[in-house]
Amino acid sequence: MTRSLDLVVTAVATQLMAANAANAAEVSERILADLVAYFDVDVSFLRHNDHEIHASILVAEWPPRPFVPDPDPLRVIYFADADPVFKISEHSKKPQVFRPEPATDEYRQTIEGGGGVPDISMAAAPLVSGDVTTGVLGFVKFGDREWLQAELNALEAIGSLFAQLQGRILAEEQLRYLAEHDDLTGVYNRRALVAHLEERLGPDHSGPVTVLFLDLDRLKAVNDYLGHNAGDRFIRVFAERLRTKTADDCLIARLGGDEFVVVPDSSMDTTEAEALGQRLQSALRERVSIDGEMLTRTVSVGVALGHPGVDSASDLLRKADQAVLEAKDAGGNKIAVFSEDLSIRTAFRNDIELHLQGVIESGALVLHYLPEIDVCTGDVLATEALVRWQHPTRGLLFPDSFIGVAESINLAGELGRWVMRTACAEFGRWRSKGVGLNAVLRVNVSPVQLVAEGFADTVGEILREFDLSGDSVCLEITESLVVQDIETARITLAALKAVGVQIAIDDFGTGYSVLSHLKSLPVDTVKIDKSFVRELGSNAGDLAIVRAIIALAEAFGLGVVAEGVETVSAARTLAEHRCHRAQGYLLSRPLEGAAMEALFAKGRIDLPFEVAAPVSG
Known part of the structure; x- marks a missing residue:
């Protein structure tokens, strides 16, 4: 037994x-x-x-x-x-x-x-x-x-x-x-999410598979103010609200930081997914009590649909990630849906971001110059340096394509220094030949440069290196940039004036936000934004604004330049109201360096119009 x-x-x-x-x-x-x-x-x-x-x-x-x-x-x-x-x-x-x-x-x-x-x-x-x-x-x-x-x-x-x-x-x-679960919140982690999506996206499953990518807006402010423990508690509350506000069959995962993904079990079209995203945004905006503080954060949401047998988990998450970045770039607290247009824009941006540093170092950047013309005489008065990127596959890229990316990856300062140094070198070479001696070189200044320590000293060193007098160079600063930090701007502009350069306020009139400070700022010129110039001669409202800016500049003893002159009526209207200096495609398109040098040597252009006598003040 x-x-x-x-x-x-x-x-x-x-x-x-x-x-x-x-x-x-x-x-x-x-x-x-x-x-x-x-x-x-x-x-x-x-x-x-x-x-x-x-x-x-x-x-x-x-x-x-x-x-x-x-x-x-x-x-x-x-x-x-x-x-x-x-x-x-x-x-x-x-x-x-x-x-x-x-x-x-x-x-x-x-x-x-x-x-x-x-x-x-x-x-x-x-x-x-x-x-x-x-x-x-x-x-x-x-x-x-x-x-x-x-x-x-x-x-x-x-x-x-x-x-x-x-x-x-x-x-x-x-x-x-x-x-399979996140340590902090108890929801699923990336590994479990990917496994779930791979199963749902198998060829034998029905679709589409809907993904909502949620990213808290500006959680860093909570971490900086109350510490990372408070930020972690906020994230736990966020996760718990996601659990209570979604159906039991929804999978919730935390990818890390303040990024979460919600995958409904049932198929949804984009309209239904956006409606779910709006409900979640509303619930997640409710205040949270942490360490005696009542806190709230908004949420950006990216929506993407995956198709079984076609998309992989990584494809679907990448699309949702692109969509949420689009929502955050739009200011946050938005819902964006992935589309092929968005994919093309994202691929373009990624291309720019990956190669911009090398481009600055390799010499693929070039400068073109936009002449500034006297609309009464055709005399060439100044030129504005405009950076271009000669991309090997995408052709000539304009600044709008890469300046924003440069700012987002902390390359704006380096890019700005390259533009200033290269423009001053070329302008100095022209002047050494006796060309453009009475003209002004205009160079745009980025927000990063304006607040950078020692920026005025750097400008002074460049001027000395290329034997340029300060009054031959004008630095252009956008109106919005000045008012972002008026005290810092005032200090930096004063230092630049001590170096001797001229200062212009670019895009002037877009908000009148700098008017109250204009008298106290060391500014030489205002440039009327092209949005008020484009329809001059046919838009009475724009004319009223332009006349006001001209009168204001005269009252403060400032020069005034009009941007975006593209029609004869606009040029004539400006001349009639005592604004003689202008830029725009009617007068000249941006020119390569050699062409700009030749135009300076010629000294003037043949105007395609005649102007009447100015209106008396």
């Missing part, structure tokens, strides 16, 4: 060694079937204890019941409601034997669909892990059965083996949970 029992325990151990979380119930059921036959009993069951809810959970049984009601009354049995015999299994540490005992009608009905079972006996072997009883292995005999001590010892050993399997499965599940 003992030898036979040893073989039974060994056989159980062998089978359990091959069990895992996926097949544990099936393996356990096969073992129970073998044990029922070996011990000549009628029913066997394996149950696990859940000590958090104080209940016993059915894992496997043999033989299967012919009819299992829904819900199954035997699946979860709370110890508080169980009979005294069953309660023992909550904390029992040694096998228990119960014999014989009248069977209840409910038990007979459950096991045999009702039958004439007069009484039962049972042996219960606990599953013990350390000091905790984690379950019970039960054997029921319809009628009486005497259990030998050797058999009980074998049941105790088998119970220990099942407890080991249970502990191993729990450890596997914990490792799997940690591998």
Whole structure:
């Protein structure tokens, strides 16, 4: 008998060694079937204890019941409601034997669909892990059965083996949970998200698969003000609100930082996805109390649709990421939907970003020059240096294509220095030939340069290097740039005036935001924004604004230049109202360096129009 029992325990151990979380119930059921036959009993069951809810959970049984009601009354049995015999299994540490005992009608009905079972006996072997009883292995005999001590010892050993399997499965599940979930928030992580999307995007699945990419706007301000612990708490609240505001079948994942992804289980079109994004934005904007502060952040949302059998998980996430960047670039708190146009723009931007640093260093940048003409005489008065990028595949790129990218990757200062130094070098070379001696070189200044320490000193060094007098160079600063930080601007402009250069306010009139400070700023010239010049002669409102700017410049003793002159009526209108200096395609398009040098040497252009006498002041 003992030898036979040893073989039974060994056989159980062998089978359990091959069990895992996926097949544990099936393996356990096969073992129970073998044990029922070996011990000549009628029913066997394996149950696990859940000590958090104080209940016993059915894992496997043999033989299967012919009819299992829904819900199954035997699946979860709370110890508080169980009979005294069953309660023992909550904390029992040694096998228990119960014999014989009248069977209840409910038990007979459950096991045999009702039958004439007069009484039962049972042996219960606990599953013990350390000091905790984690379950019970039960054997029921319809009628009486005497259990030998050797058999009980074998049941105790088998119970220990099942407890080991249970502990191993729990450890596997914990490792799997940690591998698939974010430590901070408990939602899924990138790895689990990618696996989920790859499955959903398989060729046999229906689509489309909808992804909402959510990115908190300016969480850095919370981290800087209250510390990273406060930022982490804000992110946890954000994740919890996502859980409560999305359907149970939505997958929520945190990619890292303040980036989250929501994947609805059901297919959505872009209109439905945008509506979901708006609901989430509304819920996530509600205030959060952290360290006594009531905080709120807006959320940018990118929406993308993936098609099974066509898109991969990485493709879909890339599209959603591009869309959310579009939303953030639009100022945040927006929803953007991926499109092919967006993809083309993003690819272009990425190309620019990846190669811009090398372009500054390699010489692929060139300068073109936009002449400034006297619309009454045709005299060439000045020229504005405009940077261009001779791209190997995209052709000649204008500043709008790459200046914004340069600012976003902290290359604007370096790019600005290249433009200033190159323009001054070329202008100095022309002047050394006796060309453009009475003209002015205009160079645009970026926001980064204006606030950079030592910028005025750098300008002075460049002027000395190329033997240029300060009054021959004018630095142009946009109106919006001046008012962003008026005190810093005032200090920097004063330093630049000490170097001797001229200062112009570019794009003047776009907001009148600098008017209150104009008197106190060391400015020489204002340049009327092209948006007010383009329709001069046909738009009375634009004329009123231009006349006001001209009068203001005269009152402060400033020069005035009009940008964007493209029509004869605009040129004539400017001349009639005492604005003689102008730039625009009517007068000249931007010229390469050699052509600009030749125009300076000529000294004037042939005007394609005549102007009337100025209107008297």
